[in-house]
Amino acid sequence: MSQSLNTTQTTGISPEAYQYAGSYGLGTPIQEYKVSYTKKTIVSFIFALILTIGFLWLGYGSATDPASDGSSIVAFEIIAALFFLMGLYMLLYPLIYRSWHMYICTEGFVSLRWGKVQAYRWDQIAAIWVAVTKFYRYGIKTNTTYRYTVQGKDGTKIKFTNTYTSIEQLGNTLVEKSTQALLPSAIASFNAGQTLGFGSLNVNQQGIMSNRGDLLPWGQIAQAKVESGSLIIKKQGKMLSWASATVASVPNFYVLLAVIDYARSNQAR
Incomplete structure (x- = not known):
């Protein structure tokens, strides 16, 4: 529209x-x-260019060395060509995309x-x-x-x-x-009593449910924090985590965090 x-x-x-x-x-x-160009693409281009020149020089040295066989020359040329293509890709990167x-x-x-x-x-x-x-x-x-x-x-x-x-x-x-x-x-769905799904974790007014089917009531949650790329949920009185899920595996991860904070704050009232 x-x-x-x-x-x-x-x-x-x-x-x-x-x-x-x-x-x-x-x-x-x-x-x-x-x-567009970034510092990383520019540095990568310069790095590839230097290596291309370096291996071409080694190839030239092998070609002019009477004791050298042809296999080393070919190897240096192939490596130089690969670095040249990498540098060319970095140079043309913004044009390609x-x-x-x-x-x-x-x-x-x-x-x-x-x-x-x-x-x-x-x-x-x-x-x-x-x-x-x-x-x-x-x-x-x-x-x-x-x-x-x-x-x-x-x-x-x-x-x-x-x-x-x-x-x-x-x-x-x-x-x-x-x-x-x-x-x-x-x-709104949470307040209406519905269960919300977030990958391997589900939440409702009763608490958090794991993919094992276990339920952890809101009042028994000791900690829910993000650590090393995962959500770690701990139960009161327990040292080990009750459940965990990587951030990358959870759809709407930050919605889940907000719902957990909302439920726990209501539980504390």
Whole structure:
């Protein structure tokens, strides 16, 4: 359903964002994301270029060495070619994904990829999964990968990964907006006595139920916290966790946290 927009254009937002927002009734565009050069891609390109030159030099050295056989020359050339292709990919990265755009609007978002348009209002989102993985070497963080999977009420899914520049900011916005849209109905269903499902965990007015079928009443919960990428639930008087679930495996994880906080605060009154 189309609607006219009586707004001034936000600085940094392309005119196309306003056209799509108007066409799909998504309100005012507030953020735009695309694929561009980052420090990581530039460093990777330089690294690949240096290695390409290095292995070509080694190949040249082998070619001019009378004692060298042809196999080492071929090996150096193959390795140099692989690093060259890697560097070329990094150099052309923004061009390869130039059609990828993501427009965040006040009432929803529009995703453009390879000419395909997918638009959702925030109230059309059924679930969102968050997977953030941090990699360490010798205690130092070397890389972080992000994957946000959005599922609409029509069953279709869209994944957002490190392909996008500023993926962490994009993901946080998706989580915040979808949680704001989903939480009121979740609280209303909870208050109506319904059981809410969040992957391997279910919650209702009686407490939390695990996938084993066990029920932990709200009044017996000692702790519910996120630790090392998992939700850890502990029962009063017990050292070990009563149940746990990885953040990445739980749909609408932050809705679940909010419902748990809501139920426990009501229990304490």
